[in-house]
Amino acid sequence: MADPEIEKYVKENLAKGCTWEAIRLELRKAGWPEKEINEATPKAMQPAPEETVAKKAPSALPAKMFAAVVVGAVAVIAVYSAYLYFSQLSMQPSGGEIPFEPLPPAVSPPLPEMIEPTAVPTALSTLIPAFSTPAPTSAPTPPPVIPVIYSASNYSIKSDSAIISWITDVPSTTRIIYGTASLNQSIENGDQTTAHYVKLTGLAPNTTYNYAVASCVKSACRYSETNSFKTPSMWLDVEGIELSPLGQTIYVNDSMQFNAVVVLKNGTRTAAPPYIISWDSPGALVGSVNSTGFFQPASPGTATVNVSIVNATATNGTIVNLPVQAIWNSTTITVLKARPRLSISITPSDFVDYGTTTTITCQANTSQVTPALTRDGALLSGAADSAVLPVGSHSYSCYSNETTNYTSVFTYATVGVRKVTASPKLLVNGSEWTADTAWNISQGFYYANFSYSGTTAASTSSECSFNVFCTILNLGTFTFTVYHSGDENHTATSVVRYFNVIS
Numbered sequence: 001m002a003d004p005e006i007e008k009y010v011k012e013n014l015a016k017g018c019t020w021e022a023i024r025l026e027l028r029k030a031g032w033p034e035k036e037i038n039e040a041t042p043k044a045m046q047p048a049p050e051e052t053v054a055k056k057a058p059s060a061l062p063a064k065m066f067a068a069v070v071v072g073a074v075a076v077i078a079v080y081s082a083y084l085y086f087s088q089l090s091m092q093p094s095g096g097e098i099p100f101e102p103l104p105p106a107v108s109p110p111l112p113e114m115i116e117p118t119a120v121p122t123a124l125s126t127l128i129p130a131f132s133t134p135a136p137t138s139a140p141t142p143p144p145v146i147p148v149i150y151s152a153s154n155y156s157i158k159s160d161s162a163i164i165s166w167i168t169d170v171p172s173t174t175r176i177i178y179g180t181a182s183l184n185q186s187i188e189n190g191d192q193t194t195a196h197y198v199k200l201t202g203l204a205p206n207t208t209y210n211y212a213v214a215s216c217v218k219s220a221c222r223y224s225e226t227n228s229f230k231t232p233s234m235w236l237d238v239e240g241i242e243l244s245p246l247g248q249t250i251y252v253n254d255s256m257q258f259n260a261v262v263v264l265k266n267g268t269r270t271a272a273p274p275y276i277i278s279w280d281s282p283g284a285l286v287g288s289v290n291s292t293g294f295f296q297p298a299s300p301g302t303a304t305v306n307v308s309i310v311n312a313t314a315t316n317g318t319i320v321n322l323p324v325q326a327i328w329n330s331t332t333i334t335v336l337k338a339r340p341r342l343s344i345s346i347t348p349s350d351f352v353d354y355g356t357t358t359t360i361t362c363q364a365n366t367s368q369v370t371p372a373l374t375r376d377g378a379l380l381s382g383a384a385d386s387a388v389l390p391v392g393s394h395s396y397s398c399y400s401n402e403t404t405n406y407t408s409v410f411t412y413a414t415v416g417v418r419k420v421t422a423s424p425k426l427l428v429n430g431s432e433w434t435a436d437t438a439w440n441i442s443q444g445f446y447y448a449n450f451s452y453s454g455t456t457a458a459s460t461s462s463e464c465s466f467n468v469f470c471t472i473l474n475l476g477t478f479t480f481t482v483y484h485s486g487d488e489n490h491t492a493t494s495v496v497r498y499f500n501v502i503s
Contacts, residue, residue: 362398
């Protein structure tokens with residue numbers, strides 16, 4: 001089946017009046033294969049079989065047509081001869097004794113009678129085809145260009161990766177299809193370039209891969225032949241195994257991740273996959289390492305971390321053929337006592353008014369440590385304290401003593417308490433009033449009311465209408481004083497009011 005791109009191109013240029021040969025030439029220049037060009041050849045322009053051509057070869061001219069041509073030629077010669085004869089007669093002088101030269105002897109055979117040039121036989125005119133200047137043929141537009149692929153090659157073949165590269169004569173896209181049993185994977189880059197580079201990753205060791213490359217300009221693509229390469233076995237020719245980090249010192253509440261790198265005899269270094277690595281750490285009391293090289297300490301001391309390549313065969317090929325522990329490495333790790341982290345929280349804040357209940361709590365970052373709490377140097381019971389503190393600055397200290405795995409540590413915080421306004425007392429004319437009744441002062445038809453509560457230490461003043469419940473004061477001047485002398489937790493305050501009772 002013809003390429004759709006060529007078919008479209010041929011139809012467009014034939015419609016413009018381009019010849020098939022011109023179109024065919026342009027396609028060849030653009031690099032289209034002869035097979036695809038032939039498949040796109042229109043049926044009307046396909047050559048007939050040889051036997052058909054032989055049957056349709058042109059035969060000799062019909063006899064009638066040949067006779068007509070001869071008659072026409074004779075007529076033309078006769079007309080031209082007559083013209084020459086009469087031209088010579090007209091050139092003779094009209095007077096004088098110029099000698100007269102006789103005419104040349106008659107031509108044999110005698111010329112036919114003169115025929116007018118226009119008197120062409122009707123039969124001949126119908127046989128002579130009418131010729132017209134053909135219209136100029138349009139030049140075909142350039143066809144789609146198919147890139148040409150050069151130097152497709154593979155290199156840097158490793159157990160899990162390979163590089164494929166090629167070049168093209170025109171900028172085009174980059175695509176590679178590859179796989180083992182079939183070409184069922186692909187990598188594609190739509191950037192237009194002439195230098196193409198693809199790195200295949202995630203390959204299996206000791207495996208043969210087939211691949212083909214392709215480059216396209218729009219829908220015109222060129223594919224290479226299928227090539228192949230084989231990845232090497234992963235861990236053949238092992239030189240050793242590197243372990244990092246080495247000689248570390250950590251605390252008992254920390255941890256450490258160790259890593260292993262396989263070194264081949266050619267100097268190549270690569271991270272070792274977990275399925276061929278064995279980790280162990282003698283002396284589990286100090287700490288232990290898991291199957292991925294993660295070390296978790298248990299107590300202070302010195303531990304050894306070992307790593308080795310095991311004798312294993314993986315599903316993706318033979319890994320290594322060595323006895324257990326034949327290739328190994330180790331390091332020593334020192335575990336020190338940890339320093340716990342303590343913290344103090346204060347609610348509602350570290351600076352409050354007198355009378356506010358303040359809560360202080362001390363916490364440690366590990367359950368192996370039990371912190372203690374002191375306030376102003378005095379040891380409290382437990383690691384929390386809730387109290388209404390006196391006015392002033394109070395110092396809290398949170399600490400823990402040394403244990404088997406942890407060193408001693410402490411932290412501290414300060415809480416400030418400020419004074420507040422005191423609840424007042426009432427004096428009436430210098431004497432303290434403690435009754436829970438109201439003093440009412442008559443003034444016209446209204447009474448002034450001033451009350452003080454000894455229970456709640458609150459005082460109010462208002463006016464009330466005359467009624468039997470109001471106490472009428474005697475005439476004179478009354479002095480009401482609300483005061484507080486202040487103490488270690490309160491500020492001093494006083495308010496004075498004067499009332500005159502007149503008749």
